[in-house]
Structure formats: structure tokens, C-alpha cells
Amino acid sequence: MSELIRDIDRPEEISVVGMELRESVSATEITSNMVLEVFEAWAAALGESETVDIPGVQFLRMWLRRGTLEPIIARELGRRALDGTWMEDGRARLKAFPLGVVGHWPAGNIEIQPVLSMTCALLGGNACLVRVPSRLDDLTRRLIGKLDQSDGKGVLTGRVRMLVFDHARRDLQEAMARAVDGAMVWGGAEAVLQVRSLPFPHWARLAVFGPRISVAAMDADSWCNMQERESWCRRIARDVWQFDQQSCSSPQVLFLEKKAGHSCDEFVQTLKTAFESENHFHPRRTIHAGLTTAICQARASWLLDDVAHRAIFPPGPDWTLLLGSGAEIPKPTQGKTLTVLEVDDLLHPLEKLDGNVQTLGMAIADAEREAKLASVAARRGVDRIVKLGRMHVFAPPWDGVDLIRPMVRVVRHVPSIG
Amino acid sequence: MDELGQRIDQLLAIPPYSQPPEERQSALLELLKDELEYACRRNSGFRNYVQHWPSDTRSARRVADLPYLPVGLLKGQPPLSLVEPREIKRTLTSSSTTGQMPSRIALDSSTARRMTRGVVAIAQDFIGPARRPYLVVDVPGSVGGGPELGARGAAIQGLQPFASEVTYCLRPDKDGDLTLDRDKLLQFAEARRKSLVLVYGFTYILWKYLVKPLRAANICLGMADLHILHSGGWKLLQDEAVDKKTFNEELAHVFGCSAERVIDFYGMVENVGVIYPDCAEGNKHVPVFGDFIVRDPLTLRPVPEGEQGIVQVCSALPTSFPGHLLLTEDLAEIVTYDGCRCGRRGTCFRFMGRVAKAEVRGCGNIDRDRQQPN
Numbered sequence: 001m002s003e004l005i006r007d008i009d010r011p012e013e014i015s016v017v018g019m020e021l022r023e024s025v026s027a028t029e030i031t032s033n034m035v036l037e038v039f040e041a042w043a044a045a046l047g048e049s050e051t052v053d054i055p056g057v058q059f060l061r062m063w064l065r066r067g068t069l070e071p072i073i074a075r076e077l078g079r080r081a082l083d084g085t086w087m088e089d090g091r092a093r094l095k096a097f098p099l100g101v102v103g104h105w106p107a108g109n110i111e112i113q114p115v116l117s118m119t120c121a122l123l124g125g126n127a128c129l130v131r132v133p134s135r136l137d138d139l140t141r142r143l144i145g146k147l148d149q150s151d152g153k154g155v156l157t158g159r160v161r162m163l164v165f166d167h168a169r170r171d172l173q174e175a176m177a178r179a180v181d182g183a184m185v186w187g188g189a190e191a192v193l194q195v196r197s198l199p200f201p202h203w204a205r206l207a208v209f210g211p212r213i214s215v216a217a218m219d220a221d222s223w224c225n226m227q228e229r230e231s232w233c234r235r236i237a238r239d240v241w242q243f244d245q246q247s248c249s250s251p252q253v254l255f256l257e258k259k260a261g262h263s264c265d266e267f268v269q270t271l272k273t274a275f276e277s278e279n280h281f282h283p284r285r286t287i288h289a290g291l292t293t294a295i296c297q298a299r300a301s302w303l304l305d306d307v308a309h310r311a312i313f314p315p316g317p318d319w320t321l322l323l324g325s326g327a328e329i330p331k332p333t334q335g336k337t338l339t340v341l342e343v344d345d346l347l348h349p350l351e352k353l354d355g356n357v358q359t360l361g362m363a364i365a366d367a368e369r370e371a372k373l374a375s376v377a378a379r380r381g382v383d384r385i386v387k388l389g390r391m392h393v394f395a396p397p398w399d400g401v402d403l404i405r406p407m408v409r410v411v412r413h414v415p416s417i418g
Numbered sequence: 419m420d421e422l423g424q425r426i427d428q429l430l431a432i433p434p435y436s437q438p439p440e441e442r443q444s445a446l447l448e449l450l451k452d453e454l455e456y457a458c459r460r461n462s463g464f465r466n467y468v469q470h471w472p473s474d475t476r477s478a479r480r481v482a483d484l485p486y487l488p489v490g491l492l493k494g495q496p497p498l499s500l501v502e503p504r505e506i507k508r509t510l511t512s513s514s515t516t517g518q519m520p521s522r523i524a525l526d527s528s529t530a531r532r533m534t535r536g537v538v539a540i541a542q543d544f545i546g547p548a549r550r551p552y553l554v555v556d557v558p559g560s561v562g563g564g565p566e567l568g569a570r571g572a573a574i575q576g577l578q579p580f581a582s583e584v585t586y587c588l589r590p591d592k593d594g595d596l597t598l599d600r601d602k603l604l605q606f607a608e609a610r611r612k613s614l615v616l617v618y619g620f621t622y623i624l625w626k627y628l629v630k631p632l633r634a635a636n637i638c639l640g641m642a643d644l645h646i647l648h649s650g651g652w653k654l655l656q657d658e659a660v661d662k663k664t665f666n667e668e669l670a671h672v673f674g675c676s677a678e679r680v681i682d683f684y685g686m687v688e689n690v691g692v693i694y695p696d697c698a699e700g701n702k703h704v705p706v707f708g709d710f711i712v713r714d715p716l717t718l719r720p721v722p723e724g725e726q727g728i729v730q731v732c733s734a735l736p737t738s739f740p741g742h743l744l745l746t747e748d749l750a751e752i753v754t755y756d757g758c759r760c761g762r763r764g765t766c767f768r769f770m771g772r773v774a775k776a777e778v779r780g781c782g783n784i785d786r787d788r789q790q791p792n
Contacts, residue, residue: 289715289728289749289773296718296745297488303470304463304491304498311470316717 004144005132005162011175014129017161018179021101021127024158030125031084032073034155039064039119041150051142056112056243060143063394064119072396073123076405086413093415096408098125099205103180105195107187107210108133108167109246115143116394117184118160124408127159129176137164167191174199182407186210207406209248209399212358213332216251216388217346217373220259221365223267232363233267233274235389236338239361240319241278242392245334248399249359249384249392252332253339255349264342268323271340272312275319279336284318291335292317298333327352346373355381358399361388422456423528425449426707426734430532434539434705435762439755442706442764447481449734450742454484457740460500464740481709482720486730486743489521489688497522501738506565510687513569513650521688526738529690536691536735537576540705543762544681544695545580545645551610552581553603555619555628557588557596569687570620573649576693580616588627596623598631607639614643617673620650621682624669625660632672640674647695649683653772684769688744691735694769701753701766708733710765712752713745726751726770747773 008014043064046057062068070082077096078087086093102121106113114136118128132140144162151157165172177183177198182205185195189211196206216236223229239251256264295317302309302322310323319336327348330339343349350360350373360377362385364370374385383400386393396403429445437445454475458465464487468475471485478484492498497509505526512521525533554560560571567575578584585606591597619628624646632639646669655665662682670677683695684702694702694710704710709732712721721727729748736742749770758766 284716287716292715292718292728293488293490293745293747293773296486297490299470300467300488300491303467307462307466309466313470313472315472316719317715 004148004157004160005141005164008163008165008172011171014163014172014175014179017163018101018129018176021129021159021161021179025098025100025125025127029084030155030159032069032077032082032123032125033084035122035125036066036069036082038147038151038156039069040066042147045146045150046143048146051146054111054139054143056110056116057143059242059392059394060112060116063116069123073404076396076402077124077408089412091414093413095411095413096124096405097411098127099407099409100126100181101179102126102128102407103176103183104128104130105183105185105187105191106130106133106136107191108135110186110243111136111139112143113186114140114162115147117186120184120403121182121407122156122159123404126182126407128161129180130160130162131167131173131176132162132164134164134166167194177204180204182206184209184407205406207401209401210358212248212356212399213252213329214249214359214361214384214391215329215349215353215357216254216361216363216391217257217349218254218363218388219257219346219365219369220262222363223256223264224259224262225365229267229270230274232388233271234277235363235387236271236361237274237278238389239391240275240336240338241282244284245332245336245338247392250334251338251359251361251391252334253329253341255327255341255343255346257346258342258344264323264340268312268321268340272321275321275336276314279314279318287317287335294333295320295335295337298322298337302339329353329357347376350376350380353377353380353382357382359384359386359391361386361391363388422449422452422737425452426532426737429707429734430535430539432706434543434707435703435764437706438763439765443481443709446706446709446732446734447478447484450481450484450732451475451478453734453737453742456737457500457742461498461740464498464500481732481743482711482730484743486732486745487740488745489686489747492521492523492688492739492741492744493519495519495522497524497739499524499739501526506738509566510572510690511566511568512687523687523690523741524739525690525736529736529738532735533691534576534579536705536707536733537693538579540693540695541577541580541647544697545616545647548614549580549582550614550616551606552577552584553606553610553615553617554584554586555588555617555624556586557590558586559590570650572687573620573685574618577616577618577647588623596627598627600631600635603628603639604637607641611640612643615641615645617644617646619646619648621648621652621665622650622654624648625655625658625665629665629668629672633668638672638674642675644673644675644679646670646673646675646680647683648680649685649693686731686746686748688741688746689731689733690741692731692733694767697758697760697762697766699758699760699766701758701760701768703758703760703762704765704767706764707735710750710767712750712767721752723752723754728773749773 043061046061080087086095104117106117114130114132118130121128177200184207186209313320322339325342327343360382458468468485506524507527508525510523587603588596589599666677666680681695683693685693692708711730712727714721714727729746729750732743750767753766755765
């Protein structure tokens with residue numbers, strides 16, 4: 001365990017770890033099936049008391065299951081990748097090989113992201129160097145401890161090293177960049193720009209995820225449908241609650257299409273009930289004081305700015321619904337602050353989207369109309385269009401990019417004989 | 419409004435730290451409710467905010483249950499106001515870090531008058547009522563005569579009712595920086611050595627432009643009978659690794675007085691008429707015409723004694739802007755809700771610093787300038 005995750009203070013330590021990992025990737029080959037076998041055991045172990053309550057662990061356990069990952073591997077690398085055999089391609093044969101050592105720079109706001117990012121590269125057979133944000137140190141130790149416990153043969157643990165160091169240590173960041181052949185970078189604008197500026201080898205491939213925001217949209221037939229209203233509201237609450245609305249896939253605004261003779265008020269009341277219920281079952285344990293003041297500021301400025309604006313919120317900073325109309329995406333506050341905007345036609349906000357929007361969560365009663373709206377959103381930079389309630393389902397492509405394939409090389413072998 | 423004004427004046431007439439908590443709460447609560455109603459009648463946006471507050475304002479049983487406004491809302495231009503533009507006599511501006519908008523506080527003549535009365539009532543409790551020579555460790559221009567007045571100017575001006583004469587001992591140098599007018603200071607010290615004197619300066623200005631040069635020249639002013647008030651925060655001094663004890667001792671040394679004569683006070687222009695000087699126990703006290711609530715960031719409920727949280731300041735004094743109940747971006751710890759050993763009644767607290775800047779975080783942290791497509 002102490003080998004898997006450690007505090008780092010000197011750049012030389014990172015160089016040594018990097019060389020050891022590269023050696024292990026070159027010396028032995030692991031198939032996707034071997035990885036999946038360990039992942040299954042790890043998923044089971046994560047259900048134990050030390051880890052089961054870590055935010056996102058239930059999702060991680062689902063992600064690690066063979067039933068989830070096999071179709072992804074098959075789609076991205078081909079069926080043969082599961083058992084590590086070559087695919088025929090005319091006279092040639094093709095097979096995915098790891099890039100080598102993949103560095104991971106996860107965002108500090110999502111508890112499971114260091115290990116989630118790592119799993120993508122492991123599925124490609126890579127070794128992983130993971131920088132663990134300081135605030136996730138303890139949680140990551142617990143998560144990776146379960147991997148250690150589940151991987152008796154050391155199939156994966158020999159390929160994983162997690163490094164804890166302060167993000168301001170430029171010398172350590174640079175040493176890590178020099179030690180890798182590829183990188184998966186997640187997070188906010190500042191963090192991503194900082195990592196991109198590091199001295200990676202010229203051959204290193206970078207997959208960058210974020211920073212972006214997400215929006216939700218419902219047509220009138222969906223939100224007016226009394227039978228499904230509660231279910232939709234529960235789904236929206238679930239999407240808002242995960243990751244305290246700080247993820248790129250978190251909805252910051254919900255556009256509701258107006259319908260003559262129908263008021264959104266009843267829907268908003270149901271949404272309020274769903275938020276209260278979600279908060280009851282998943283209350284915050286801690287909050288940054290700066291987020292609390294930002295939430296209070298968002299509530300007040302919304303209501304002061306325009307007397308037509310309305311809002312619903314409890315006395316605490318637990319959640320906030322800001323209600324109004326218009327097709328512009330307002331400034332995101334995060335912290336479970338959802339702006340609900342009425343629009344005459346969903347096309348209006350969708351036509352204003354740009355590359356900043358990653359995911360569009362939708363509830364559209366008419367499939368044909370949904371297809372048209374999806375095309376509009378996709379043309380304007382949206383990479384994921386999903387049903388409300390599934391905005392965080394971590395299925396590739398993510399940000400329009402596969403999760404495993406960017407960190408493998410597909411080797412083409414044309415036999416010299418024959 | 420006249421009736422409201424009279425009730426505020428009655429509160430100002432009470433010695434600021436004389437009432438036990440229950441007594442002061444009941445008087446303050448009803449007054450603040452009426453002031454909120456008044457503010458709602460005068461400002462439709464503010465009314466919209468109060469109407470959406472999750473509990474009924476009229477049935478509130480504690481000041482802590484009334485709707486509070488985040489202080490950031492006072493950064494607008496034009497300033498958030500409850501009076502006609504022609505009634506605004508002066509606009510106070512807060513000190514703000516580079517790139518940040520300052521708060522802008524609209525004062526009509528009634529609010530300005532009460533602001534002065536509030537500060538005087540509080541300061542008097544610490545330094546006595548006498549008028550005395552007033553030494554300002556700043557440049558004369560910091561109290562401009564224009565329509566706007568900054569935080570430094572407001573603090574200097576707030577203590578002027580204690581002045582029999584005013585002397586400024588800094589001047590601008592050729593680069594526009596401040597510098598000590600040593601001759602003027604020494605002349606002042608020589609002439610007032612036997613008098614009771616009041617000194618005021620921003621904390622960092624006192625340190626950089628008075629203590630450091632006088633210590634370097636090994637000068638002691640020999641003024642034992644004075645009070646030195648200072649405000650403005652400790653961040654720059656912390657950057658120089660100067661703690662409060664060192665600051666007090668060094669400052670006392672250059673004046674030749676005891677360190678007990680140095681009084682740090684916390685204040686913000688938005689909390690008009692209220693300053694929070696340190697008592698002999700090192701605590702800050704709340705006057706009867708205000709309240710001070712420290713809220714748990716997780717629940718926004720008031721914290722118990724001994725715990726820290728986000729500061730909400732309250733003042734019954736303003737009627738020109740809705741600054742009665744303001745959630746600040748500062749952190750404090752409640753020492754006790756009553757019973758400080760200094761003898762002052764009511765809440766006392768210690769200032770703990772600023773709330774770290776609230777940033778949109780994580781992979782949902784996009785460049786805000788790019789959010790609004792054309």
C-alpha cells in the first residue's frame with residue numbers, strides 16, 4: 001500500500017518511479033480480460049464500510065463491472081482486445097498496445113476522479129502516475145487500498161503509483177510531465193492551462209477533459225405530463241446533486257418550453273419537493289465558506305436585478321431554484337443552484353450554445369423533435385446529449401473523445417512471410 | 419420615517435454596551451422589522467428579495483431570522499439606495515483589492531448624522547468624551563471634500579468629533595507615495611507632550627510610514643497620554659511576519675506610551691456607524707444599535723460560543739440604503755454572547771480573516787467571459 005500512494009518531495013523520486021513503471025509495462029503484457037477480473041474484485045471490495053460512503057463510489061462500482069466495460073472496450077479497441085489477440089486487417093494484423101506511462105491530473109472537486117481517470121488508462125494496458133490533489137489524499141488512499149486488497153497477483157498494483165504533492169510545486173509537476181508518454185487532464189481552466197504548459201515529451205499524447213458546463217432542457221409535453229412529472233424532477237435533482245454541481249456534466253440551467261394554458265409553477269413546486277427529498281437523503285457534510293457566500297449572493301442578486309424574477313430556497317445554502325425567463329445561460333454559481341428559465345421555443349437557447357456546453361440533458365416527448373434539437377445542439381459544440389437523470393453517466397465518448405483509445409497505440413503488423 | 423428616525427435616535431441615546439442580550443434583542447428586532455418594511459416600500463428589487471425569503475419576516479423572533487443581504491450587492495453602480503439621488507449627500511466607498519469593485523454606500527444627511535453619532539458613542543466608551551489634539555497618520559487629501567469618501571477618509575472623519583485640532587503627519591513624496599513629515603510630527607509631539615492626544619491611522623500605514631522610519635532613527639516621541647486607534651486589517655503586516663503583539667509594542671515604543679493605549683478596531687463602511695474596537699480582553703463588542711451574527715457556512719445558522727463562521731453585521735442606523743443586515747465576506751469567532759470580563763454587555767467576538775475568494779470550481783469552472791454567446 002505504501003508503494004501505491006506516497007507523498008513526494010523531490011523531482012528525482014518521480015523520475016525513479018516513472019522508470020520503474022515504464023519497465024513494468026515493457027516487460028509484461030496484460031489483456032483487458034485480466035484488468036476486468038481485478039476490477040470486478042475491486043468493485044466488490046469498494047462496497048465495504050471504509051469506502052462505501054465516499055461520494056461517487058456507487059458510480060465507480062458500477063463503472064468497474066465487466067458488464068459496463070466490455071462493450072466500451074469492444075467499441076473502442078475491438079472485440080479481440082479483450083483477450084489480447086491480433087485483429088485481421090487484410091494481409092496485415094492490428095492490435096492495441098499501451099502508450100506506456102500515462103500521467104493523470106484529476107480535478108480536485110470529484111472524489112473518485114483520480115482512480116476513475118486511472119482505470120481508463122489501465123484498460124489500455126498502461127501504467128499510471130496519478131497526481132492526487134491534497135484534499136483527496138485520504139479518500140484516495142482508502143479507494144486505492146481496496147485495489148491493493150483485491151489484486152493479490154499484483155496485475156495492476158505493479159502499474160500504479162499515486163503521488164501526493166502540492167499543486168504549486170512546479171518542479172514536481174514538471175518531473176511528472178517528463179516521466180509520461182500520455183496524459184489525461186481534468187479540471188478547471190486554470191488547472192488545465194497549467195498542466196498543458198508542462199514539459200511533456202514531444203511524443204506524449206494529451207487528452208484534456210473540461211472545463212465546461214452543462215444545461216438541461218424540457219419540452220412542455222414532458223413537464224406538463226402529470227404521470228411523469230415527479231420522476232423527471234427526481235432525475236433533475238439527481239443530476240444537480242452529484243458532485244455538488246461542480247462537474248462539467250452538472251446542469252446549471254434548466255430551460256422549460258412554455259405551453260399556452262399551462263403554468264410552470266406546479267412543475268417548479270414538484271421540483272422543489274424533489275430537491276428537498278434529495279437533500280434529505282444526500283445532505284452536504286461540509287462546504288467551503290466561499291461557496292456559501294456565493295450562493296447567498298446569487299440568490300440576492302437574482303431577485304434584486306429584476307422584480308419579475310422569483311426564487312425558492314431554504315434558510316441554509318443546501319439548494320436554490322432561481323426562476324425567470326430568457327434564453328441566455330446565466331453565470332453558474334454551482335453548489336446546487338439551478339436556474340430555471342422559461343422559453344417560448346427550446347430552439348432559442350439551443351441556437352445560442354457554444355463550445356462551452358458539454359452535456360445537454362433532455363426530456364422531449366416527441367422523438368423526431370428530439371433528434372432535430374440534438375442535431376442543433378451538436379452543431380453548436382455540445383458533445384453529449386442524454387436523458388435527464390443520466391447527465392453524469394461516465395460513458396465514452398466523453399467530451400467527444402473516447403476514454404481508452406487515446407491512450408493506446410494501434411500497432412499494424414504486416415507479416416514478412418506470406 | 420420621522421417615527422423611525424426617533425426610534426433610532428432613542429437607541430443611540432442608550433450607552434452602547436449597557437444592555438443585557440435579551441433587552442437589546444427585543445428593542446432591536448422590532449426596529450429592524452420596521453426598517454425592513456420601510457426599505458421594501460422604497461426599493462422594489464429589495465422588496466422582491468425580502469418577499470422570497472424562506473420565512474415570514476414579521477413573525478421573526480430573533481434578529482438572526484431576518485433577511486440579510488450579501489455585502490457584494492452593495493457594489494453596484496448606481497449604489498443600492500432607498501432615497502432619491504438628490505437626497506444623497508455623500509457616497510462612501512470601501513477599500514477593494516485590485517480589479518474588484520468597491521462597495522458604494524449612499525448616505526443622506528440623516529444617515530450621515532447617525533453614522534457620526536454611532537462612532538462617537540462607541541469610541542467614547544473606549545477613550546472618553548474629551549476633545550483633544552488629533553494626530554492623523556495620513557495625508558490631508560484622504561478626507562476629500564467631494565461627493566465620494568473612501569474607507570480611510572471615513573475612519574479619519576469618524577473620529578473628528580473628538581478633535582480640538584487636527585494634524586496630518588504624512589505627505590506625498592515626488593513619486594506619489596506617502597512619506598513621513600518628520601519635522602511636523604516632532605513639532606506636534608513637542609507641543610502636545612503633556613496633553614491628552616488621539617492618534618489614528620490605517621494599520622499598515624502606521625507600521626510602514628511611522629513605526630519603521632522612527633524605529634530606524636531611534637526616535638521616541640515621548641507622548642504618554644494618548645490613545646492610538648487603528649484599523650484596516652492585518653494582511654500586509656502578516657506578509658511581513660508582524661504579529662499584533664509586536665505591532666502594539668513597537669507602536670507604543672515610538673510614542674513612548676504603554677501598549678494598552680493601542681486600540682485595533684474592525685469596521686467596514688457598509689456597516690455604517692458601527693466600529694468594533696478591541697477591549698482590554700482582546701475582544702470586540704457589539705453596540706446596542708447593532709448586532710453581530712456569526713453563521714455556520716454549512717447551515718447559515720448562528721454558531722454557538724467558541725465557534726467560527728461567516729460574519730453578518732447589523733445596524734439600525736441606516737435609512738438611506740438597505741444596509742441593516744449584511745452578510746459579509748469575513749470570518750469571526752464568537753467568544754461569548756454575554757459576560758466579557760471587561761464588563762461590556764452583549765456579544766463579543768474575534769475577527770478571524772477573510773472568506774477565501776469564492777470561485778467556480780472543478781471541471782465546471784469555465785471562463786465566465788465566454789459564457790454569453792453573441
